[in-house]
Each structure stands twice: as C-alpha cells, then as structure tokens.
Amino acid sequence: MIAYLVTFIMAFLLYLVFSAGSGTLWLWSPSELLAGFLLSLLTAAVAGKVLCRGKDYRMANPVRLLILPVYILGPFFIEVTRANLDVAYRVITGKIRPGIIRVPSGMKTDFGAFLLANSITLTPGTITVDISEETNDLFVHNINVPAGWETRDTVEARELFGLANIPAWIRRIAE
Amino acid sequence: MIADVLVVACLVIGTAFNCLGIIGLLRFPDVYTRMHATTKMTTFGSVFTALSVIIYGAAQFIGTGDGQYVTLAVHTLLAALALAVTNAIGSHAIARGAHRSGIKPAQAVVDRLGEVPP
Amino acid sequence: MTAPFDIAVFILLVLVCLALVRLVLGPTIADRAVAVDTVNTLVVAALIVLGVVYQQIIFIDVAIVYALLSFVSTLYVAKYIGGEL
Incomplete structure (x- = not known):
C-alpha cells in the first residue's frame, strides 16, 4: 500500500514540475491539475510494485530529500569546480x-554506494570503474595518483576529496 | 542588464569547458583518461550552458511576466539534472565494459582491479 | 538578445565535428563509445540553447527525451563491450 502512495506522490510532483507556468491558478491551470491527478493514479496503479521493490522507505523521508539539493549546490559543486580546473x-x-586504486566505500545501503560512486565520477580526477558486489569496494581510476598511493592496498574515500567531507554528507543523506 | 552579463559569462564558461573536454578527448593516450576529459568537462560545460538559459528565462519572466519563460527555465533545469545523472552512470558503464573486455590502462603505475580474480 | 546564443550553438556544433574525428580514429570500440557519448551530451546542450534561439520550448522537451534515450543506448553498448549481452 505504502509503495503505491509513494509512487503516486512522486509522479504527481513530477507532473507539477513539468507543467509549471501553464495557467492562471498561481502557476498551474485547473485542467492540468486534474489530468496530472488522474495520470498519477494510473501510474501508481500500474508501476507501484515495480518502482518500489525494496522494503526500505528511508529515502521517502522529506528531510533527506531536502538535504540532497543542499549537498549538490554546496560542497559537491565546489568539488566539481575544483576537479574541472584540475583536469583542464x-x-x-x-x-x-x-592508475586504478581500491577504495572501501563503507556504505551499507545501495543508494549510498550509488551516490558515492557518482560523486567520485564527477569529482577530483577520478572515475569509478567497477564495484565489488560483496564488500561494496569501489575500483577508482585516478588520472594523477599521488606519490606513495601505488604501494598502499586501499585508500580511504575521505582522502580522495580535498576540501569537503563528501562521505559524511552522503552518510547523512542515505543512512 | 546584470542578467545579460551573467548569461554571456555562463555561456563563455560553458563553451570553454566543452572545448577543453574535446581537446582532452583528442589528446589523451587511452580510453580511461579520455573518459576523464569528456565525462567531467562536457557535463560541467553543458550544465553551465543550461544555467545561462535558466538565468535568461528568469530575467525574461521578471521583465515581461509571461508564464512560458517559467516553463523554459524549469524544463531546462530538468534537462540539466537528467544530463548530469545519466552521464555519470553511462561513463561508469563504459569504463566497466572496457576493463572487462581486456583494455589495460596505458602508462598506469598501479592496477588493483587487474589483480582481482574475475 | 539572442546573438550570444547563436554563437554558442555554432561553437557547440563545431565541437561535435571535432568529436567525430575521434569516432573515426578511435582504436578500440570503447573509444568510439566514449566519442558517441560526448556527441550526445553536446547535442543535448545545443538543443537547449536552440530552444532559446527559436523561442520554442518543445526543443527542450526533445532534449530531455534525447538525453534519456541516449543513456539507454550507451548502457546497451557498454554491456556489449563487456561481453555481458
């Protein structure tokens, strides 16, 4: 039941974002609102079971969803800018x-590992090449391996980022 | 007036980073380093060109009060988000496939993934 | 005030042509996949800017759909390169 409700709310919010600026009722026209409501009901009925397969609803928490844009616009954006200047x-x-180094991610949930892998791909001179299924270890291709790292077995995720503590932010969002 | 300057500045930053990404694509020695250039720099550059369109839409909405400029800005924001997420995942997939097909990283000082038994 | 956008579209299309050089040269399939991915990103950016040049919002909707579809095709090509298909 809760899976259908979450799907319905997400679909309706997405429809509202897509049809913003269409009419007179503040930003939306009444016909758009009605059509969005009906289509979201249909989407929830058809796809609710497929889209929310897990039993873990922690990402439906509004506080976590509000930290996500703060994280993207704040520390993540600074790191992306620094990484781009470095690659330039x-x-x-x-x-x-x-060189390719091994980084234990330390994330317990799949969404946390996903966010960390994507953050590593878009930030400092590194892209994630592969992920070990059992231990959630990431294999990271580094464009400029600092001296001494090639002899170490593993490198902590914290050491990849220079300015902000990205793994702590991701733990705050996803765990 | 300030909006015009911001729009042109964002466009210049975006196209400059796109240019550098393409130069990296043509210049670097192997597929992984090329991926560094294209994934990071073209994503950043395209997000900045989208940002200039968003600023343009917001300035026009404040100036004219026409609702279609809100639609322009919001849809551009969604396109930029879709671009950022899909580029990161796509490059990850290509890197994984390239390593599985046996392409070794050129000039590498260390390769921890090559030591793991498949 | 769309003259800067015109110039930006022109530069982006020149960059697409330069990326096609790597598509032709690329020694392995993975290089070509990276080049196609880059071309897709640049085309999405060019479509967004063209939406302003022609004052048509439909261009930006097309850009969203193009980004998602090119993502799916990139995933398929990557799976094929890795021998998992």
Whole structure:
C-alpha cells in the first residue's frame, strides 16, 4: 500500500514540475491539475510494485530529500569546480600519472554506494570503474595518483576529496 | 542588464569547458583518461550552458511576466539534472565494459582491479 | 538578445565535428563509445540553447527525451563491450 502512495506522490510532483507556468491558478491551470491527478493514479496503479521493490522507505523521508539539493549546490559543486580546473590543467600540460586504486566505500545501503560512486565520477580526477558486489569496494581510476598511493592496498574515500567531507554528507543523506 | 552579463559569462564558461573536454578527448593516450576529459568537462560545460538559459528565462519572466519563460527555465533545469545523472552512470558503464573486455590502462603505475580474480 | 546564443550553438556544433574525428580514429570500440557519448551530451546542450534561439520550448522537451534515450543506448553498448549481452 505504502509503495503505491509513494509512487503516486512522486509522479504527481513530477507532473507539477513539468507543467509549471501553464495557467492562471498561481502557476498551474485547473485542467492540468486534474489530468496530472488522474495520470498519477494510473501510474501508481500500474508501476507501484515495480518502482518500489525494496522494503526500505528511508529515502521517502522529506528531510533527506531536502538535504540532497543542499549537498549538490554546496560542497559537491565546489568539488566539481575544483576537479574541472584540475583536469583542464592536465589537458593543457599533458602531465598525467594514471592508475586504478581500491577504495572501501563503507556504505551499507545501495543508494549510498550509488551516490558515492557518482560523486567520485564527477569529482577530483577520478572515475569509478567497477564495484565489488560483496564488500561494496569501489575500483577508482585516478588520472594523477599521488606519490606513495601505488604501494598502499586501499585508500580511504575521505582522502580522495580535498576540501569537503563528501562521505559524511552522503552518510547523512542515505543512512 | 546584470542578467545579460551573467548569461554571456555562463555561456563563455560553458563553451570553454566543452572545448577543453574535446581537446582532452583528442589528446589523451587511452580510453580511461579520455573518459576523464569528456565525462567531467562536457557535463560541467553543458550544465553551465543550461544555467545561462535558466538565468535568461528568469530575467525574461521578471521583465515581461509571461508564464512560458517559467516553463523554459524549469524544463531546462530538468534537462540539466537528467544530463548530469545519466552521464555519470553511462561513463561508469563504459569504463566497466572496457576493463572487462581486456583494455589495460596505458602508462598506469598501479592496477588493483587487474589483480582481482574475475 | 539572442546573438550570444547563436554563437554558442555554432561553437557547440563545431565541437561535435571535432568529436567525430575521434569516432573515426578511435582504436578500440570503447573509444568510439566514449566519442558517441560526448556527441550526445553536446547535442543535448545545443538543443537547449536552440530552444532559446527559436523561442520554442518543445526543443527542450526533445532534449530531455534525447538525453534519456541516449543513456539507454550507451548502457546497451557498454554491456556489449563487456561481453555481458
């Protein structure tokens, strides 16, 4: 039951975002609201079981969903800017020292590992190549391996990011 | 007036980062380093061009009060979000496939994934 | 005030042509997949800017759908490269 309700609310919110600015009732026209309500009911009836397969509803918590944009606009954006300037420097000068290192993610939920892997892909000179299914360890390709890391077995996720503590933010959102 | 300057600044930043990404794609030695250039820099550049469109839409809405500019800005925001998420996942998938097909990272100082038994 | 957007579209399309060079040269399939992914990203950006140039919101809806569809095709190509298909 709760899966259908969550799907209905998410679908209706997405419809509202897509049809913003269409009419007179503040931003929406009444016909758009009615059509969105009916289509969201239909979507929930058809796809509720498929979209919410797990029994874990912690991401439906509004507080977590509100921290997510703060995280994206704050520390994540600063890290992305720094990473892009770094890669621009490497494109222009051609100084690279690539290598694949092993990073234990320490995330217990799938969504946490997903967010951490995507954050690593878009931030400092690293892309996630593979993930170990049993231990949630990430294999990270680094464009410029700092001296000394090639002899270490594993590298903590905290050390990849220079300025902000990204793993702590992700733990706050997803766990 | 300020909005015009912001729009042009965002467009210049976006196209400059896109240019650098393409130069990296043409210049780097192997598929992983090329992926560094394209994934990060074209995503960042495209998000900045989208940001200039969002600023343009917001400025026009404040100036004229026409509802279609709200639609323009909101849809552009959704397109930028879709682009950022799908690019990260897509590059991850290509990197995984490339490593599984046996492409070794060129000039690598360490390869921990190659040591793991498949 | 759409002259800057015109110039941006022109530069983006020139960049698409440069990415096609890597698509032709690329020694492995993975390089070509990366080049196609880059072209898709640039086309989405160009569509967004074209929506302003022509003052048509439908271009941006097309850009959203194009981004999602190109994502699906990229996933299929990646699975094929990895030998899991």
